[in-house]
Amino acid sequence: MADSARKSPGDRDPAPREKMKTPESSAGTTTLKSPAKVHPSVMSGLKLHSQDLAKLVERPQPMETKSDPDAADAIIIGGGPGGYVAAIRVAQLGGKVILVEKDELGGVCLNRGCIPTKVMLSTADVYDTVARRCGEFGVSTGEVSLDYAKAIERRDRVVKQLVSGVGFLMKKHSIQVLKGIGKLISRTEVEVTLADGKKQTVSGRNIIIATGSEAVELPIPGLEGENVWDSDGALNATQVPKTLLVIGGGAIGVEWGYMFAKLGAQVTIVELMSQLLPLTDSEVAAELKKCLEKDGIKILTESRVTKVEHKKGSEIATVLTGESEQKIEAEKILVAVGRRPISEGIGVEELGIATDRGRIVVNERMQTNVPGVYAIGDVVGGLLLAHKASEEGVVAAENIMGRDSKMSYKSIPSAVYTTPEVATVGLTEEAAKDKGIECKVGRFYFRANGKALGLGERDGFVKFVADAKYGEIVGCHMIGPHVTDLIHEVVIGMDSEATVEVIGRAVHAHPTLSEVVKEAALDADGASIHMG
Numbered sequence: 001m002a003d004s005a006r007k008s009p010g011d012r013d014p015a016p017r018e019k020m021k022t023p024e025s026s027a028g029t030t031t032l033k034s035p036a037k038v039h040p041s042v043m044s045g046l047k048l049h050s051q052d053l054a055k056l057v058e059r060p061q062p063m064e065t066k067s068d069p070d071a072a073d074a075i076i077i078g079g080g081p082g083g084y085v086a087a088i089r090v091a092q093l094g095g096k097v098i099l100v101e102k103d104e105l106g107g108v109c110l111n112r113g114c115i116p117t118k119v120m121l122s123t124a125d126v127y128d129t130v131a132r133r134c135g136e137f138g139v140s141t142g143e144v145s146l147d148y149a150k151a152i153e154r155r156d157r158v159v160k161q162l163v164s165g166v167g168f169l170m171k172k173h174s175i176q177v178l179k180g181i182g183k184l185i186s187r188t189e190v191e192v193t194l195a196d197g198k199k200q201t202v203s204g205r206n207i208i209i210a211t212g213s214e215a216v217e218l219p220i221p222g223l224e225g226e227n228v229w230d231s232d233g234a235l236n237a238t239q240v241p242k243t244l245l246v247i248g249g250g251a252i253g254v255e256w257g258y259m260f261a262k263l264g265a266q267v268t269i270v271e272l273m274s275q276l277l278p279l280t281d282s283e284v285a286a287e288l289k290k291c292l293e294k295d296g297i298k299i300l301t302e303s304r305v306t307k308v309e310h311k312k313g314s315e316i317a318t319v320l321t322g323e324s325e326q327k328i329e330a331e332k333i334l335v336a337v338g339r340r341p342i343s344e345g346i347g348v349e350e351l352g353i354a355t356d357r358g359r360i361v362v363n364e365r366m367q368t369n370v371p372g373v374y375a376i377g378d379v380v381g382g383l384l385l386a387h388k389a390s391e392e393g394v395v396a397a398e399n400i401m402g403r404d405s406k407m408s409y410k411s412i413p414s415a416v417y418t419t420p421e422v423a424t425v426g427l428t429e430e431a432a433k434d435k436g437i438e439c440k441v442g443r444f445y446f447r448a449n450g451k452a453l454g455l456g457e458r459d460g461f462v463k464f465v466a467d468a469k470y471g472e473i474v475g476c477h478m479i480g481p482h483v484t485d486l487i488h489e490v491v492i493g494m495d496s497e498a499t500v501e502v503i504g505r506a507v508h509a510h511p512t513l514s515e516v517v518k519e520a521a522l523d524a525d526g527a528s529i530h531m532g
């Protein structure tokens with residue numbers, strides 16, 4: 001099993017207590033500044049290549065044991081899905097935890113990301129179904145209207161319920177939550193600036209940095225002011241804008257654009273790359289584009305906004321596509337072009353913790369180059385997803401508590417919650433070919449599935465990419481109804497190195513959407529029963 005460590009977290013072997021090797025000094029991209037209190041093996045002023053960075057953290061580090069029996073086993077900075085999950089796991093394994101959070105528990109995910117956006121997407125879908133689609137099902141309604149303020153109230157109630165749920169879990173596991181801004185002052189101490197400005201220092205045998213990420217701004221002339229939102233700003237909207245220009249066709253831009261379009265806005269999405277969701281399978285991205293265009297969203301790929309002018313309450317964006325330039329007027333502009341890690345101002349530099357373009361460099365055990373200091377979630381980069389942050393939190397926690405746990409990124413699913421939904425795991429067909437993997441591909445379409453037709457959902461398909469010789473699943477790419485739930489049978493399949501035959505021969509209940517997954521897996525071996 002390629003990924004045995006993550007799948008066998010019960011393994012109790014403690015990390016070997018060997019000294020870290022210092023990488024060879026060479027010209028490179030990252031500098032470790034002279035730290036105030038760092039492990040002697042961290043050389044000051046060391047320049048590192050990225051291979052060196054990997055080497056620096058590639059082996060388990062000695063876990064420091066402190067004489068203070070009252071010291072926490074872990075101090076965690078940041079209470080998002082990375083930090084609070086790590087806190088629970090340390091506590092489950094018998095450890096004492098202090099969690100430092102400057103804002104609300106749950107982080108971006110619960111307060112400003114995953115949850116509020118999904119609640120609003122549900123409002124958009126209900127509105128769309130009642131206002132536009134119910135006649136198709138033989139249901140008539142009177143006049144339909146949207147009460148956006150009430151939808152926001154509902155969103156905030158859901159968020160509040162989940163955030164207080166995390167608070168309850170902290171109490172249940174006797175985790176001490178300190179409300180304040182945390183900063184590492186040594187590799188065993190965190191200084192917390194409390195709400196009243198007072199400072200408190202807490203000490204622990206290990207520290208986990210889980211400070212997350214923030215939206216990136218674009219240096220486009222005129223792109224400023226109250227009509228320009230990032231994803232946090234969009235949450236503060238009190239009404240649906242009549243016109244919206246979204247800069248960035250990644251998951252966040254697409255979800256916000258779709259939501260406002262369904263609620264009545266005229267939406268244009270401008271994406272620099274040649275497709276929406278740039279890292280996604282190109283067939284899936286093309287199908288999504290087709291569906292969003294059917295919903296009236298204008299999509300400009302290989303395009304960029306070069307400047308913005310403000311004119312009487314609206315913004316005029318100049319958009320360049322190839323050589324041709326056009327002006328697009330919009331009431332609001334939403335910038336959704338990515339996020340950067342929050343690794344500044346928290347003592348990372350002073351301690352000599354290695355970073356690479358702001359991301360904290362970690363090994364597969366989530367250890368940084370400084371012994372006893374771990375980092376997880378958005379602050380370490382990679383896929384910026386809540387479930388990836390949580391799993392990294394579990395891995396860090398288990399290593400802190402003496403287990404030997406490793407993180408694997410092979411089968412982390414990604415999801416986009418438009419209608420149709422998008423869900424992917426593993427390599428795309430293109431990426432597999434680039435890696436020299438000889439592949440076979442299987443597809444099946446929702447338009448040939450009874451349950452999907454009953455739901456009125458004809459768009460989309462499931463596509464398997466499998467190793468040509470043995471049939472092991474290399475990736476799976478879905479677009480269609482409820483695929484964000486359907487993807488998980490493939491995740492488990494990939495975790496257990498299953499072949500497409502295993503999924504194809506498993507008996508799936510009828511009529512279900514999951515039959516599309518089964519048929520697509522069978523199709524990879526040319527054995528789909530219902531392929532027309």
Ligand SMILES: Cc1cc2nc3c(=O)[nH]c(=O)nc-3n(C[C@H](O)[C@H](O)[C@H](O)COP(=O)(O)OP(=O)(O)OC[C@H]3O[C@@H](n4cnc5c(N)ncnc54)[C@H](O)[C@@H]3O)c2cc1C
Nearest residue numbers: 078080082102107108109113114182212377378384385386
């Ligand atoms: C609009 C939007 C939609 C998203 N939708 C999804 C989705 O559907 N699915 C998904 O998987 N992911 C989604 N994400 C991404 C997801 O929210 C992040 O990947 C996830 O929250 C990262 O978790 P984290 O614990 O690393 O960091 P965060 O959730 O950012 O939490 C970090 C926490 O640390 C705190 N903090 C920072 N610095 C300090 C300090 N010095 N002292 C004390 N506390 C500090 C912050 O206040 C914050 O609470 C979305 C993101 C956005 C913006």
